[in-house]
Amino acid sequence: DQQVKQNSPSLSVQEGRISILNCDYTNSMFDYFLWYKKYPAEGPTFLISISSIKDKNEDGRFTVFLNKSAKHLSLHIVPSQPGDSAVYFCAARGSNYKLTFGKGTLLTVNP
Amino acid sequence: DGGITQSPKYLFRKEGQNVTLSCEQNLNHDAMYWYRQDPGQGLRLIYYSQIVNDFQKGDIAEGYSVSREKKESFPLTVTSAQKNPTAFYLCASSKGRELNNEQFFGPGTRLTVL
Numbered sequence: 001d002q003q004v005k006q007n008s009p010s011l012s013v014q015e016g017r018i019s020i021l022n023c024d025y026t027n028s029m030f031d032y033f034l035w036y037k038k039y040p041a042e043g044p045t046f047l048i049s050i051s052s053i054k055d056k057n058e059d060g061r062f063t064v065f066l067n068k069s070a071k072h073l074s075l076h077i078v079p080s081q082p083g084d085s086a087v088y089f090c091a092a093r094g095s096n097y098k099l100t101f102g103k104g105t106l107l108t109v110n111p
Numbered sequence: 112d113g114g115i116t117q118s119p120k121y122l123f124r125k126e127g128q129n130v131t132l133s134c135e136q137n138l139n140h141d142a143m144y145w146y147r148q149d150p151g152q153g154l155r156l157i158y159y160s161q162i163v164n165d166f167q168k169g170d171i172a173e174g175y176s177v178s179r180e181k182k183e184s185f186p187l188t189v190t191s192a193q194k195n196p197t198a199f200y201l202c203a204s205s206k207g208r209e210l211n212n213e214q215f216f217g218p219g220t221r222l223t224v225l
Binding site for chain 1: 115117120142146151152153154155156159161167169199201203213214215216217218219221
């Protein structure tokens with residue numbers, strides 16, 4: 001039973017355009033959401049997060065939007081840069097403060 | 112400088128052998144975690160520990176064991192009972208349940224069982 005879903009395994013965008021990565025969840029008890037970025041053969045690095053009491057959080061080129069009624073969040077990267085090419089994981093915090101991760105979306109930003 | 116170290120980066124073992132993966136952190140974090148990543152599977156939680164001398168099973172604990180004798184260290188043993196041990200293993204730590212649960216990850220260990 002997959003509680004956090006990233007339905008797009010991959011996404012390709014042009015440099016300078018907007019990248020939108022999506023994440024859906026099923027557990028209404030999740031109270032905190034995070035996005036991680038991962039390069040091959042490395043550990044994930046934290047990117048941005050949002051509490052369930054907010055609907056938007058912005059940090060430089062990265063913005064996360066949360067729609068609680070739809071149980072959906074998205075990560076916007078604008079403008080996209082080639083260095084943003086990586087796998088992006090969505091994660092949600094639930095009981096016992098454990099994180100549940102999605103399967104990831106591979107973003108490729110083409111020069 | 113503070114961080115999480117995992118060693119070695121690549122590890123090869125023969126089938127039927129137990130192997131222990133190390134994880135050390137000097138961030139003074141209370142909580143530590145072990146995940147495995149398989150192609151197309153994302154990160155799945157194996158074990159976690161929120162305090163020294165205590166740990167809990169995650170979603171896929173079968174065939175694994177851990178210990179948490181020191182705050183800084185959370186070694187993971189992959190036993191011969193683990194049916195498919197070849198994977199990329201990631202260790203993480205966080206400040207603990209009272210604070211926003213941002214987890215910091217180590218560089219990972221790729222285990223290949225021959």
